[in-house]
Amino acid sequence: MNIQAASQHTPQPTPNVGQPVSRNNHANHELSIRVRDLNLWYGETQALKSLNIDIFQRNITALIGPSGCGKSTFLRCLNRMNDLIPSVRIKGLVEMDGRDVNAAKMDEVALRRRVGMVFQKPNPFPKSIYDNVVYAPRMHDLVSRKPEQDELVEKALRDAGLWEEVKDKLDQPGTSLSGGQQQRLCIARAIAVQPDVILMDEPTSALDPISTATIEDLMDRLKEKFTIITVTHNMQQAARVADYTAFFHLGEIIEYNDTKTMFANPATKKAEDYITGRYG
Template sequence: MNIQAASRHTPQPAPEVGQPVTRNANAHHELSIRVRDLSLWYGETQALNKLNIDIYQKNVTALIGPSGCGKSTFLRCLNRMNDLIPGVSIRGLVEMDGRDVNAVKMDEVALRRRVGMVFQKPNPFPKSIYENVAYAPRMHDLVSRKSEQDELVEHALREAGLWNEVKDKLHQPGTSLSGGQQQRLCIARAIAVQPDVILMDEPTSALDPISTATIEDLMDKLKKQFTIITVTHNMQQAARVADYTAFFHLGEIIEYNDTQMMFSSPATKKAEDYITGRYG
């Protein structure tokens, strides 16, 4: 793979394996999520082993690595979706705004409003396009009057790059849209509740190349407002969209760095082998 480092990036010393990167000195981004010694078990099987990572605001962070290495499991730790799986146990710290998301007093519903999620396969509600976007904000009391609701729906669909395609059929089922449009509808649905973070679990793996390019362009636009964390098996996609990349292997973070730095001069042999396609 021929991926050139951008000249604006200042060379950094290789990060310690499995530890948070020292971010690009020119970036000046604020911390969004702080993870320390995070481990997770499904029953007796350990899936994550003492993960440490700092995720910065208003960036795209890509999680890469072979299947079964813990990327999606880690993603679900950030909004406590793993709580819905029987037999899961977690140790360690996941902190947002100085608060541990796993604390007993943490409101899980409020957390999942702040940390939205877009899944691998588009999953619109069995409702109209309008209701797909309006339902959650209404349930969270983010809108009261019909005019506010209309304005929010239009804003979210515009932000997701979908408004011009659906503005004349808002009351048709969300499932009537194409796959790429459905995924953008799901992104609009996530945006509508005004989150701080958007998690994306392989959001383009089920889409055609044109729809994939549309979603990638959208991610680049949305990072101006939201922190985005995405799982991808596509190395070219990670190189195109991500500001930072974390390489997972067997439940551990082997390397985490500025994307251009990692793809041009990975600090570990495992990361280099994976990025260059020797395995995975």
């Protein structure tokens, strides 16, 4: 995909709140997550400012923008990982299935089962490959008997594109794998609990080009089953893998668009300048 923006900037109609400027006609458009007027502060410093966005099921949505613009902070709002930071204060709506994930009655453990996360640096547990995958399903009582566990481990590793490489060494430590294999193991661990959404915070930034291509191919397959939201600083990666792209700047969403349109004909000058490398 050519990521050079059109030289002539063509304004597009203002979308409904939370809707992309244009829609990808080949993508699934069922709503997964609805965000309205989301604000977040670290102490007195406001990091997110009145965010509005609708994220669609079984699509890949990329979050792009300069460092420190709020992408990862927003990602962590979706499974309440920001709750672990004492100075954080949040206002606004993050809704899944008509329920506000920030509601006092929300079960955070159950939420994080539904909204899994893969981090920038692979972080396998200090356990065997087998136990890395089956640990969370056991904790959530998704499997009990050994045959069920074996079936789940194989399925998760197959879905993560790792089974053929590790099937004969499942008792070896997850940390013994290469960096790219470790990241796929972390993806297998995330999908083993059957989430609805997978959050990925720069999942390939620490990997070599071959491992990066493998993860990107995997993401394209996984979106048939899961909603994927990924943070990336790699414009080419966003262009390759994402159905939709949201451009963040200084804690705001400046533009939200289907990716092909975003890179070919952005609706805002700020997005065009970022995509074409005038700043970043």
